[in-house]
Amino acid sequence: MEQIRKQITEFITTNFLFDESITLGVEDSLLDTGVIDSTGVLELVAFIEETYGIKIEDEEIVPENLDSINNISLYISQKLSQLTADKAAN
Amino acid sequence: MNPTTQRPNDPTNLRLCVRCILPETFPNIKFDTEGICNHCRQEESALAKAPAKKADYRRKLDDLIASVKGKAPSYDAIMAYSGGKDSSYTLKLLRERYDLRVLALTFDNHFVSPTAFDNIRAVTDALGVDHISFNPPWPLMKSLFRITARDDIFSAATLLRASSICTACIAFVKSLTAKTAIEMSIPLSAFGWSPGQAPIQSAIMKTNASLIRQNQKALINSLPDTVQVQMKSYFIPDIYYDLYKDRFPTNVHPLAFFDYDEERIKIELEGIGWKAPTNTDTNSTNCLLNAYANQVHLERLKFHPYVWEIANMVRQGVMPRAEGIEKIYSPQNSEQVEYARKKLEL
Numbered sequence: 023m024e025q026i027r028k029q030i031t032e033f034i035t036t037n038f039l040f041d042e043s044i045t046l047g048v049e050d051s052l053l054d055t056g057v058i059d060s061t062g063v064l065e066l067v068a069f070i071e072e073t074y075g076i077k078i079e080d081e082e083i084v085p086e087n088l089d090s091i092n093n094i095s096l097y098i099s100q101k102l103s104q105l106t107a108d109k110a111a112n
Numbered sequence: 113m114n115p116t117t118q119r120p121n122d123p124t125n126l127r128l129c130v131r132c133i134l135p136e137t138f139p140n141i142k143f144d145t146e147g148i149c150n151h152c153r154q155e156e157s158a159l160a161k162a163p164a165k166k167a168d169y170r171r172k173l174d175d176l177i178a179s180v181k182g183k184a185p186s187y188d189a190i191m192a193y194s195g196g197k198d199s200s201y202t203l204k205l206l207r208e209r210y211d212l213r214v215l216a217l218t219f220d221n222h223f224v225s226p227t228a229f230d231n232i233r234a235v236t237d238a239l240g241v242d243h244i245s246f247n248p249p250w251p252l253m254k255s256l257f258r259i260t261a262r263d264d265i266f267s268a269a270t271l272l273r274a275s276s277i278c279t280a281c282i283a284f285v286k287s288l289t290a291k292t293a294i295e296m297s298i299p300l301s302a303f304g305w306s307p308g309q310a311p312i313q314s315a316i317m318k319t320n321a322s323l324i325r326q327n328q329k330a331l332i333n334s335l336p337d338t339v340q341v342q343m344k345s346y347f348i349p350d351i352y353y354d355l356y357k358d359r360f361p362t363n364v365h366p367l368a369f370f371d372y373d374e375e376r377i378k379i380e381l382e383g384i385g386w387k388a389p390t391n392t393d394t395n396s397t398n399c400l401l402n403a404y405a406n407q408v409h410l411e412r413l414k415f416h417p418y419v420w421e422i423a424n425m426v427r428q429g430v431m432p433r434a435e436g437i438e439k440i441y442s443p444q445n446s447e448q449v450e451y452a453r454k455k456l457e458l
Contacts, residue, residue: 036140036150037140037269038268038269039140039268039269053326053327053330054326054329054330056266056267056268056269056270056330056334057267057269058267058269059266059267059269059270059327059330059331060323060324060327061270061273061309061310061314062269062270063323064310064311064313064314064317065311067311067313067314068158068311068312068313068314071313072157072158078313080317080318080320081318081320083317083320083323084320084322084323085322085323085326086322089326
């Protein structure tokens with residue numbers, strides 16, 4: 023999970039964090055702090071799908087999964103675990 | 113000869129990515145030893161898979177339309193219709209390829225070019241589409257545009273992709289489109305976004321009520337108190353999130369996954385009466401405020417507000433690099449800039 027958190031932080035810092043006055047904590051809301059907007063969320067989804075090879079369903083694109091670095095990292099970890107379990111079952 | 117303004121964006125004085133057209137002034141950009149930017153490198157693997165993904169999305173749209181067509185009480189789709197080239201072409205696609213019952217909605221921001229209104233009439237008549245225009249009072253729009261012209265009130269990430277003025281206007285368009293779809297039980301809301309405006313993953317997407325709610329809240333909070341109350345009435349009311357949670361439409365922007373060729377699009381549209389306007393800037397075919405919005409953004413942030421979108425299109429191969437450079441690095445027309453500045457009394 024630490025590796026995922028690091029990759030997500032790097033992606034957000036490179037692509038969205040241009041306001042030097044914002045210090046982003048891992049629990050901070052990306053939408054409320056204005057770091058990410060609606061199009062940014064979609065870019066984040068594209069990055070996650072491409073990087074981790076997972077499919078994010080429309081109904082999973084909710085603030086609970088994608089609104090902080092910690093939530094995103096936890097969500098990806100769970101999706102990857104699920105993917106591994108599904109593969110093992112098949 | 114066109115009158116021109118100063119060139120804060122002159123490519124001869126700027127280092128540009130040799131693959132796309134992003135400039136050295138674009139925030140956080142890095143160039144490698146070959147002169148290729150980090151955004152181009154980041155997109156390489158996704159671009160390699162793009163043709164298969166586009167085919168997949170065309171099938172996905174076919175399936176979605178088959179599942180909703182003819183089932184809603186009045187319309188199958190609402191189209192956010194500016195009268196510009198891309199939304200006109202999307203409307204044509206929805207009518208001619210899919211034979212959908214479409215309601216076209218135009219947000220009149222008081223800067224829609226008269227040619228765009230002529231085009232709206234010609235295209236909706238030719239395609240047999242019902243059309244409504246939404247026109248908020250000029251004092252409110254003037255106040256909003258004056259605020260957004262003077263200050264970058266939105267987040268830095270938002271301003272990478274659009275000017276402050278455009279962002280305010282598009283917020284109206286998105287909210288009104290969603291609100292009308294919800295109120296009229298229209299299952300699809302369509303946009304004419306170009307292939308560079310948003311990732312393909314969002315090209316067919318069920319609108320997510322909780323995400324819209326949080327986004328809307330963040331956007332309203334960005335506005336000064338003086339316009340917040342007035343603006344709020346144009347956004348989706350809180351009660352809708354519970355009362356109509358099953359009516360939130362699926363957003364589609366088909367140009368992200370259909371073949372996109374600006375010249376061919378213009379030729380096809382001319383066949384149904386659309387005419388290219390001569391009084392808009394290089395990045396708009398409907399709005400007389402755009403040149404001023406671009407100029408203000410360029411002066412303040414030192415990069416063009418359309419460069420992210422056009423760079424994406426160049427990277428995807430749907431626009432030649434030279435054409436992208438011309439669109440982004442040509443100076444703004446000073447007559448158009450002055451027209452908007454005077455109208456806004458700035």
